[in-house]
Amino acid sequence: MSDPVTTPTIKPVLKTERPKLHKVILLNDDYTPREFVVTILLVEFGMPEGAANRVMLTAHQRGACVVAVYTRDVAETKATRANDAARKKGHPLTFTTEPEE
Ligand code: TYC
DSSP states (O other), rough: OTTTSSSSSSSOOOOOOOOOOEEOOOOOOOOSSSHHHHHHHHHHOOOOHHHHHHHHHHHHHHHHEEEEEEEEEHHHHHHHHHHHHHHHHOOOOOOEEEEOO
């Protein structure tokens, strides 16, 4: 039998919501060299080379490609770092973030 002292009969009502994940999206442009895009994906997002090449090509052909999903803070920090690194080298390469549905 259950012990009323150690077994609560009232269930907690509030549940903790899992934080929404945010996508980091790579945008195509006409100027950034393909090799530079791949390097940024390797260095800033820790992607393996094959995946980095595929993501770069998808963005190049379709206009944009999801790179990865993270919590909001991590997604925004990574996108900002990647954009800053591109700007430092004079490239217009842009990463954006958006919440997952
Ligand atoms: N379109 C660029 C070029 O032809 C390469 C490129 C690919 C740039 C993907 C951005 O997200 C990008 N040099």
